[in-house]
Amino acid sequence: MRGPDPFEYLRGFGNEHHSEAVPGALPWGQNSPQRAPHGLYAEQHSATAFTEPRGSNRRSWTYRIRPSAQHPAFARIDNGTLRSAPVTGGIVDPNRLRWDPLPHPAGRQDFLDSLYTIAANGDVLARTGIGIHLYLATGSMVDRYFVDADGELLLVPQQGALVLHTEYGRLRVAPGEIAVIGRAVRFRVEIEEASARGYVCENYGAAFTLPELGPIGANGLAHARDFRYPVAAYEDREATVQVVQKFGGQLWAADYDHSPLDVVAWHGTHGAYKYDLAEFNVMGTLGWDHPDPSIFTVLTSLSNTPGQANVDFVAFPPRWVVAEHTFRPPHFHRNVMTEFMGLVEGVHDSKAEGFVPGGASLHNMWGAHGPDRETFERASAAELEPQRFDGSLPFMFETRLPLTTTAFAHAATHRQPDYDSSWAGLTRNFASPVTDEPQS
The missing domain is CATH 2.60.120.10 (Jelly Rolls)
Structure with missing residues (x-):
């Protein structure tokens, strides 16, 4: 490539x-000779x-x-x-936003x-x-x-x-x-x-x-x-x-x-x-639980608040995933940090479709997001054998402040109007341990 x-x-x-x-x-011997x-x-x-x-x-x-x-x-x-x-x-939008590649x-x-x-x-x-x-x-x-x-x-x-x-x-x-x-x-x-x-x-x-x-x-x-x-x-x-x-x-x-x-x-x-x-030495879990994405930080721009970056550049290159007793894709989460995702090639391991190379997504601070329905169901039932992630390269710009979207990007025809539907199919699975019947 x-x-x-x-x-x-x-x-x-x-x-x-x-x-x-x-x-x-x-x-x-000197920087500025005569x-x-x-x-x-x-x-x-x-x-x-x-x-x-x-x-x-x-x-x-x-x-x-x-x-x-x-x-x-x-x-x-x-x-x-x-x-x-x-x-x-511009528009400071609390909604999840996703774009197809530029036309x-x-x-x-x-x-x-x-x-x-x-x-x-x-x-x-x-x-x-x-x-x-x-x-x-x-x-x-x-x-x-x-x-x-x-x-x-x-x-x-x-x-x-x-x-x-x-x-x-x-x-x-x-x-x-x-x-x-x-x-x-x-x-x-x-x-x-x-x-x-x-x-x-x-x-x-x-x-x-x-x-x-x-x-x-x-x-x-x-x-x-x-x-x-x-x-x-x-x-x-x-x-x-x-x-x-x-x-x-x-x-x-x-x-x-x-x-x-x-x-x-x-x-x-x-x-x-x-x-x-390709030279990034990936760290990960050898036991259980999904590590926070900060462990994939390549470069960081520091702010005056320790631990809250002005921006982190985070990449997810090919790697082995071996965690046991663990939901392996990114879990459902809400963050104080704002996440902009891009995709160089392949797929993102929390999205079955819709997020394509050259596209982008924006989850402003506190925006709830995570795997779509198909990914959740597949990962919840998967055999947890060692798995090699190849042929994919997502990345993230993570920043401490909310991002203001430009008016033309917000209104663009290549912005997906139905991104929220990624989570619409998630069903209620809870049953009371007493009656074993779903509670209303």
């Missing part, structure tokens, strides 16, 4: 990486405040052909179907044009909360670049690989992998097939990091060494190109006379990276 990957990568999550596309372009090598400009890219703790500080030094300050004024352009929190005219567009649209906001929470100006978007690109970004100053972008391809050309180098990301593009990193998206679709979590809050392992110990879940960062690869182009910036929830554009991806060398802890979900 992933296909060959022609690029080289640096390994290790959050490490102080370094790379140079031209030998000698990276200075050593004259940078090869006539380059030294520039620091700080994604955290200078005085934040060393362990959470994110910054990189870049050595580029032109300083990024060399550009004309930006002017507002139309946002299309891209929105930010707080969502004007195919009539004409050509690149990744940026195709961004379609389902919901958002928090406040983009206060750097808290998230935006959740879908994309369905039918063309590559040509002479066009994007930079999100509002948040970092977690991309989950569902169909078709993406080649992300960033300031820090190139990443090829296929279904089954994810990529994170750091806040204010310029990039363009190239597609390899006729179309590409997937999901985007725009994280306004604290940068994604690996979750603490606690009682799990030193090993498990996503290993830091399996994350891949790009090696330096620059564009030395003098041509008119458009750079689109998302700032304060709005899109702004400027015409540059050169490519903004002109970083010849870099070192630091900020940039872009990817991760293959």
Whole structure:
């Protein structure tokens, strides 16, 4: 499914990486010498405040052909179907919501044009909360670049690989992998097939990091060494190109006379990276009871309330399920956390039908949900032998605040109007232990 990957990568999550596309372009001993090598400009890219703790500080030094300050004024352009929190005219809906995949567009649209906001929470100006978007690109970004100053972008391809050309180098990301593009990193998206679709979590809050392992110990879940960062690869182009910036929830554009991806060398802890979900080391129960989904957390963005994430990225890759005396699919539940579910391939183990790859569901905080009738009856009567879940990859963006659905996503023809019917067939099975007759 992933296909060959022609690029080289640096390994290790959050490490102080370094790379140079031209030998000698990276200075050593100091970050900003009086004259940078090869006539380059030294520039620091700080994604955290200078005085934040060393362990959470994110910054990189870049050595580029032109300083990024060399550009004309930006002017507002139309946002299309891209929105930010707080969502004007949106709907905070307590009902369970589910969507089919985005319909195919009539004409050509690149990744940026195709961004379609389902919901958002928090406040983009206060750097808290998230935006959740879908994309369905039918063309590559040509002479066009994007930079999100509002948040970092977690991309989950569902169909078709993406080649992300960033300031820090190139990443090829296929279904089954994810990529994170750091806040204010310029990039363009190239597609390899006729179309590409997937999901985007725009994280306004604290940068994604690996979750603490606690009682799990030193090993498990996503290993830091399996994350891949790009090696330096620059564009030395003098041509008119458009750079689109998302700032304060709005899109702004400027015409540059050169490519903004002109970083010849870099070192630091900020940039872009990817991760293959097949390398996630799944934890689970070896006895009884269904573990909470938090045990499947790949990345987390922390909030000021310990244990309540601004957003968790949770994935459910292929795995063995061996619990005894246990209802194995996700049980019926109501949560203080809000759950947005997506599906890369296969099926979700709590839904017999209706939830398809490329689709999505939203269960806002306290929304009661769980297995549909068919799944409940099948799982309640199943022989509890060791079972291998293969060919399926659901995932979840779990967030501490309710999500406001955009008006156009709420009214969309691809939103399923009968999602509540998933639970309509559940029957009353209770019988009094005294009379052995159902009680009215």
